[in-house]
Structures are given as C-alpha cells and as structure tokens.
Amino acid sequence: xxxxxxxxxxxxxxxxxxxxxxxxxxxxxxxxxxxxxxxxxxxxxxxxxxxxxxxxxxxxxxxxxxxxxxxxxxxxxxxxxxxxxxxxxxxxxxx
Amino acid sequence: xxxxxxxxxxxxxxxxxxxxxxxxxxxxxxxxxxxxxxxxxxxxxxxxxxxxxxxxxxxxxxxxxxxxxxxxxxxxxxxxxxxxxxxxxxxxxxxxxxxxxxxxxxxxxxxxxxxxxxxxxxxxxxxxxxxxxxxxxxxxxxxxxxxxxxxxxxxxxxxxxxxxxxxxxxxxxxxxxxxxxxxxxxxxxxxxxxxxxxxxxxxxxxxxxxxxxxxxxxxxxxxxxxxxxxxxxxxxxxxxxxxxxxxxxxxxxxxxxxxxxxxxxxxxxxxxxxxxxxxxxxxxxxxxxxxxxxxxxxxxxxxxxxxxxxxxxxxxxxxxxxxxxxxxxxxxxxxxxxxxxxxxxxxxxxxxxxxxxxxxxxxxxxxxxxxxxxxxxxxxxxxxxxxxxxxxxxxxxxxxxxxxxxxxxxxxxxxxxxxxxxxxxxxxxxxxxxxxxxxxxxxxxxxxxxxxxxxxxxxxxxxxxxxxxxxxxxxxxxxxxxxxxxxxxxxxxx
Numbered sequence: 001x002x003x004x005x006x007x008x009x010x011x012x013x014x015x016x017x018x019x020x021x022x023x024x025x026x027x028x029x030x031x032x033x034x035x036x037x038x039x040x041x042x043x044x045x046x047x048x049x050x051x052x053x054x055x056x057x058x059x060x061x062x063x064x065x066x067x068x069x070x071x072x073x074x075x076x077x078x079x080x081x082x083x084x085x086x087x088x089x090x091x092x093x094x095x
Numbered sequence: 096x097x098x099x100x101x102x103x104x105x106x107x108x109x110x111x112x113x114x115x116x117x118x119x120x121x122x123x124x125x126x127x128x129x130x131x132x133x134x135x136x137x138x139x140x141x142x143x144x145x146x147x148x149x150x151x152x153x154x155x156x157x158x159x160x161x162x163x164x165x166x167x168x169x170x171x172x173x174x175x176x177x178x179x180x181x182x183x184x185x186x187x188x189x190x191x192x193x194x195x196x197x198x199x200x201x202x203x204x205x206x207x208x209x210x211x212x213x214x215x216x217x218x219x220x221x222x223x224x225x226x227x228x229x230x231x232x233x234x235x236x237x238x239x240x241x242x243x244x245x246x247x248x249x250x251x252x253x254x255x256x257x258x259x260x261x262x263x264x265x266x267x268x269x270x271x272x273x274x275x276x277x278x279x280x281x282x283x284x285x286x287x288x289x290x291x292x293x294x295x296x297x298x299x300x301x302x303x304x305x306x307x308x309x310x311x312x313x314x315x316x317x318x319x320x321x322x323x324x325x326x327x328x329x330x331x332x333x334x335x336x337x338x339x340x341x342x343x344x345x346x347x348x349x350x351x352x353x354x355x356x357x358x359x360x361x362x363x364x365x366x367x368x369x370x371x372x373x374x375x376x377x378x379x380x381x382x383x384x385x386x387x388x389x390x391x392x393x394x395x396x397x398x399x400x401x402x403x404x405x406x407x408x409x410x411x412x413x414x415x416x417x418x419x420x421x422x423x424x425x426x427x428x429x430x431x432x433x434x435x436x437x438x439x440x441x442x443x444x445x446x447x448x449x450x451x452x453x454x455x456x457x458x459x460x461x462x463x464x465x466x467x468x469x470x471x472x473x474x475x476x477x478x479x480x481x482x483x484x485x486x487x488x489x490x491x492x493x494x495x496x497x498x499x500x501x502x503x504x505x506x507x508x509x510x511x512x513x514x515x516x517x518x519x520x521x522x523x524x525x526x527x528x529x530x531x532x533x534x535x536x537x538x539x540x541x542x543x544x545x546x547x548x549x550x551x552x553x554x555x556x557x558x559x560x561x562x563x564x565x566x567x568x569x570x571x572x573x574x575x576x577x578x579x580x581x582x583x584x585x586x587x588x589x
Contacts, residue, residue: 019184026176027334028324035323037315040307041384044324048172049380052179052372059183060369068365072192072586 005070012067022058026051098252101417105248108421109265112281112428116269143367144286145433146354147374152233152430153240156289156423157401158486159379160386164402166328167321168387173329174379177338178345179372185346186368189501190355192508194364195586197356204437205352206445209507213515214578216449221519222500223445225526226349229496230438231475233348236489237427238263238479240401247404248420256480262424263476266431270439271465282433285425290378292422296407296415297381303410304388313391321387333551337491340555343501344494349437350430399482435472439464492533495555499525502563506570511581513566516573521566525558 028047036043062068066076155174163170193208202208205226210219238259245258304310315322325331345351358364382403389396389406396405403423407416443464448455455463483489503521507513532554535544547553575581 023176023181023184026180027172027338032325033323035319037311037322040311042168042311042322042324045168045171045384048175049376052175052376055180055183055372056369059372063365063369068187068191068368069361071187072195074195074361074586 008066009070012065012070015062015067015071018058022051022055026055098249101248101413101420102253104414104417105245105421105424106261108425109261109428112285112425113265113269115281115284117272142354142358142363143370143374145282146351146367147282147286147378152490153237153244153423153427153486154490155378156382156426157240157243157403158236158490159383160389160403161401161485162328162487163383163386164389164396167318167326168383169324169329169334170386171379171383172324173334173337174341174383175372175376176334177342178379179375181338181342182345183368183371185342185501186364186371189346189505189508191361191364191368192586193352193355194358194361196508196584199586200583202356203353204441204444205347205349205504206441209504209518210445210449212507212580212583213518214576214580215515215519218515218518218522219445220450221522223441225500225522226347226441226497227438227446227471228530229493230349230434231471231478232489232496233493234431234434234472234475235479236486236493237266237431238476239482239489240427240486241424242479243399243401244404244420244423247400247408248417259476259479262428262431263472266428266435267469267472269428270432270435270468281425282429285422285429289422289426292419293378293381293385296411296419297385299415300385300388300406300410304392310388310391314388315391317391321390328551330551332547332549332553336547336551336553336556340498340553340559341491341494343559344496344498347497347500347504348434349441350433353437353440431472435468438471439468442467491553495553495558496526496529496533498555499529499558499562502559503566506563506566508584510567510570511584512570512575513581514570514573514575515579516576517566517568517570520569521562524565525562528561529555529558 026048028044028051031044031047034044038046069076159170159174193205196202196208200208200211202211204223206219206222209222210216241262242255242257242259245253245261246255301307301310304313311322320326325334358367385406386402389402392406392409394406394409396402404416404420407419411419443460447463448460452459484492500522503518506521507518531541532544532546535541545554
C-alpha cells in the first residue's frame with residue numbers, strides 16, 4: 001500500500017512540468033507574427049481556445065488521479081468529503 | 096426606446112439583486128463566520144460563480160474590449176492565459192493549501208492566518224493595511240466603469256457622477272445588509288446572466304456584420320496588424336509581465352483570497368479548478384472579440400467612452416444594450432460588494448480588533464464594519480470623480496500591488512523556515528517601493544518614475560522577484576521568533 005503510494009508520488013512529479021507547459025504555451029508563442037485566418041478567426045486564437053480546452057481536460061485528470069491530494073500530503077480517499085479530518089493525513093509518511 | 100425604459104432595466108436589475116441579498120440575509124445567522132464566510136458552506140456552482148463574478152468587473156467588461164479595440168485581440172490570449180491557466184494553477188498551489196490550513200485553524204482572513212503563524216500582530220496589520228490600500232483603486236475602477244456605462248447608455252442624460260453615485264449607493268446598501276451568503280447568491284445569478292447576455296450580444300452584432308468571417312475581414316481591412324499575433328502594445332515583455340502580475344495579484348485580492356476559506360469541501364475546490372479554464376474562455380472570447388471586431392466597423396467611439404455600449408447601441412436593439420449594461424453594472428456591483436465585504440473583515444478583524452479594541456462586542460464589530468464600508472466606498476467614489484487613468488491602468492496598478500504579496504505568502508505556506516522578520520521585509524520593502532513609483536506621477540517634488548522598462552516589462556515584476564528574494568534571504572539571516580509556530584501551517588500529519 002505504502003509502496004504504491006510512493007510510486008504514485010514519484011509519477012505525480014510529472015505534473016510539475018506539465019503545468020509549466022500548460023501555462024507557458026497558453027500563449028501561442030510558435031505563432032508569433034503569423035497572420036493566417038482560419039474559419040473566420042486568426043489561427044492563433046484557435047490555438048488558445050484549443051489550449052484552454054486541453055487545460056480543462058488535464059486539470060480534470062489531475063483531480064481524478066488523486067494527485068490533487070497527494071500533492072499536499074493528503075490521502076485521496078479520506079478527503080472525499082472533508083479535508084478537516086486529521087485522519088486523512090499520511091501519518092508517518094511525512095515528507 | 097425611451098431613456099426611461101433603459102434606465103428602468105438597469106435600476107430594476109439592481110433592485111432584484113438587492114432583494115435576493117435581503118432574502119439571503121433572512122436565512123443567515125448573525126455570527127461573523129456566517130457574515131463573512133457563509134459558515135464555510137459554499138458549494139461548487141456557487142463557489143465557481145462567486146469567484147467568477149468577482150473576477151469579472153469593469154476591468155473585464157469594459158477595459159478588456161476597449162484594449163482589444165485599440166490594440167488588437169491579443170488581450171484575449173493575455174487574459175485567458177493568466178486567468179484561465181495560471182490562476183487555476185495558483186488556485187491549487189495557494190488556494191487549496193490555504194483551505195486546508197484555514198479549515199483546521201478557523202481562519203477568516205489572510206492577515207489572521209499569517210499573524211497567527213508568525214505570532215505577530217504587526218504582520219497581521221501590515222498585510223491587512225496593504226490589502227486595503229490596493230483595494231481602493233479597484234473599487235474606484237468599478238465606480239468609474241459604472242459612471243461611463245450610464246453616460247454611454249443614456250447619451251449623457253445621466254452624467255458620469257450620477258452613474259458612479261448610483262452604484263456606490265447600491266453597493267453600500269447591499270453589503271451592509273446581506274453578508275457573504277447574499278453576495279454569493281447574487282454572484283451566481285449575475286455570473287449566469289453575464290455569460291448568457293454577452294453571447295446574445297455577440298451573436299446579434301456578428302449577424303448584423305454578416306457573420307464571423309465578415310466581421311474578421313472588416314477588422315483586418317481597417318487594422319491589418321490585428322491579424323498577426325504580437326506586435327504593437329503586445330510585446331513579449333508586456334504579455335509575460337501582465338499575465339504574471341495579474342494572476343498572482345488576483346490570488347491576493349481580499350475577495351478572492353477569502354474565497355479560499357469558504358468552500359464546503361475539497362470536492363468543491365477540485366470541481367471549480369477543472370472547470371475554470373473553459374468558463375473563463377466562454378466569457379472572454381465573445382467580450383474581447385466584440386471589442387476587436389468593432390475596430391472594423393464605422394462606429395465612432397468618443398474619448399473616454401467604452402467600446403462595448405457604443406457598438407451595441409449601433410448594432411443591437413436598445414433594450415438589448417440596456418440589458419448588457421445592466422449585466423455589466425451587475426458585474427461591477429458584485430465585484431465591489433465582494434471586495435468591500437472582504438475589506439471590511441480585514442479592517443475589523445486585523446486592524447480594529449487587534450489594535451484598537453480587542454474586547455469589542457460582535458454587535459459593535461458589525462457596526463464598525465458597516466461604517467467602514469460606507470466610508471471606504473464614499474471616498475473611492477470621490478476619487479473616481481477625478482478619473483486618474485484608463486480602466487486598464489487603474490486596474491493594473493491594483494493587481495500589481497496585490498501581486499507583491501503573493502511570493503512572501505507562498506513562502507510562508509510552504510517553507511517552515513520562513514521567519515517573521517523575513518515576511519515583514521518581503522512585504523514592506525517592495526510595497527513601499529511600488530507605492531513610491533505609483534505616487535511619483537502625482538508627487539510634485541520627485542520626477543515621474545517609469546512603470547515599465549525595456550519594451551513593456553512591468554517594474555512590478557522585478558519587485559515581485561525582490562519580494563521573494565527578501566523573504567527568503569532575510570529569513571535565512573534571522574532566527575524564528577518564540578511566538579511563531581510553523582506547525583500551524585502543517586497539513587500532512589499531526
């Protein structure tokens with residue numbers, strides 16, 4: 001159980017660069033100076049719209065995977081109704 | 096369409112919102128926790144919309160389209176990035192952490208949380224004082240927006256000061272009778288209302304212009320540079336520093352920061368987090384594109400007027416223009432009442448109680464809060480009559496001021512080694528410097544200092560870096576005081 005938790009914790013670290021990329025490229029930097037119009041709007045606006053959709057999808061995945069709680073040292077299942085319960089904490093596994 | 100009907104729609108809407116607040120007040124308890132936090136019982140839809148409506152103020156509704164009209168639709172990307180993505184990440188990093196800490200220790204304000212952690216009334220008062228300072232221009236911004244909106248809607252029949260006074264009156268009345276439960280309820284109503292109305296308005300204008308493609312073609316014919324990404328106002332420095340200062344600033348806004356304490360459960364925070372980027376986009380896309388498309392129409396926007404009402408009065412029926420203005424006024428009202436409500440809790444809990452009268456009764460505290468709100472709103476109203484800058488300039492100043500708090504607070508939340516002296520240095524020095532830069536344009540004896548350097552980089556961004564460096568550096572050089580207690584912020588185990 002604990003081992004699984006530690007493995008999860010390590011793969012959760014991938015969220016840090018993921019979030020960094022999501023923030024950085026919400027601005028369509030690769031399209032700097034591009035003036036093509038696609039389907040009635042400048043193409044870089046479409047990039048931004050699609051990117052924010054991607055953000056919502058990945059944020060939802062972040063929440064569903066339990067990384068939301070693990071990131072703050074909480075246990076996902078115990079936190080479902082309230083984070084106030086101290087038993088929802090990770091006990092001896094404090095980082 | 097008569098002037099009376101337009102005004103009737105606007106005032107009628109404000110009255111409905113007020114009535115809703117009164118109903119909420121009737122069901123609320125009279126404790127401070129209920130007044131300010133609705134007993135920490137806010138659910139997902141209401142939390143999402145109360146945060147949403149609070150963010151969406153004259154800055155978004157009028158300032159945004161104005162900038163898109165003048166400088167191009169890139170503003171959509173700037174605001175979408177900072178509000179939809181960066182703020183969402185901070186919602187987790189700062190907001191969820193604060194929720195965990197707040198739920199354990201029963202905090203109501205940011206200053207209270209920090210003051211308790213570092214055992215320092217001084218720090219508590221400093222954070223509250225700084226927050227109230229930057230709240231002032233932002234409240235003013237709403238009054239400026241309302242004043243301009245009614246001038247635009249009524250062709251000057253209602254003077255600028257009249258619109259500003261009208262909204263000031265409603266805000267004071269509203270906050271003093273309703274408390275957060277009322278504010279949260281009407282925010283939800285207003286959020287849904289604004290979203291629908293702005294889409295209807297966009298659809299109406301676009302169909303008058305012959306569709307999205309034709310609207311964009313018209314825009315590009317008049318302003319070819321709007322089509323390519325970047326350029327003009329939108330330098331990389333402007334985009335990056337605006338996005339960072341506003342997103343961090345938003346988290347420290349009293350009304351937003353206090354929202355981090357009100358969620359009923361973590362579930363509420365999680366759902367709001369995931370929905371946030373799309374919700375933000377749904378509002379910004381039509382609002383800012385309307386501003387950009389307006390550049391391709393023959394519409395003349397007079398100096399000091401807002402694009403959105405002018406375009407609507409040209410291309411949409413008068414009742415729709417009135418409804419949109421009502422929605423915008425509602426946005427400003429919900430922004431202001433949330434701000435003033437949170438501001439009043441900062442004032443009574445972090446300044447009045449600790450420094451003036453620790454034993455004030457609840458009843459007395461409630462009265463002090465209400466008098467404080469009325470005074471603050473009235474002073475902001477008076478200042479708004481001088482119109483010291485554009486909506487974006489006044490708003491940007493407030494955001495940057497708040498942004499300077501964000502890194503010291505984050506440091507305190509995550510780094511147990513942070514000391515009281517480190518916090519005070521990290522907050523006070525950059526704040527004093529920024530205030531000096533802002534005031535240098537009005538002080539007679541000093542030269543006006545530049546607000547941006549090297550092609551659009553905001554000096555506030557440099558000061559943010561300074562605030563972080565000072566907090567960490569001074570903390571390393573000083574020892575924690577005896578009164579401080581890092582375990583107050585521990586959330587992982589006991």
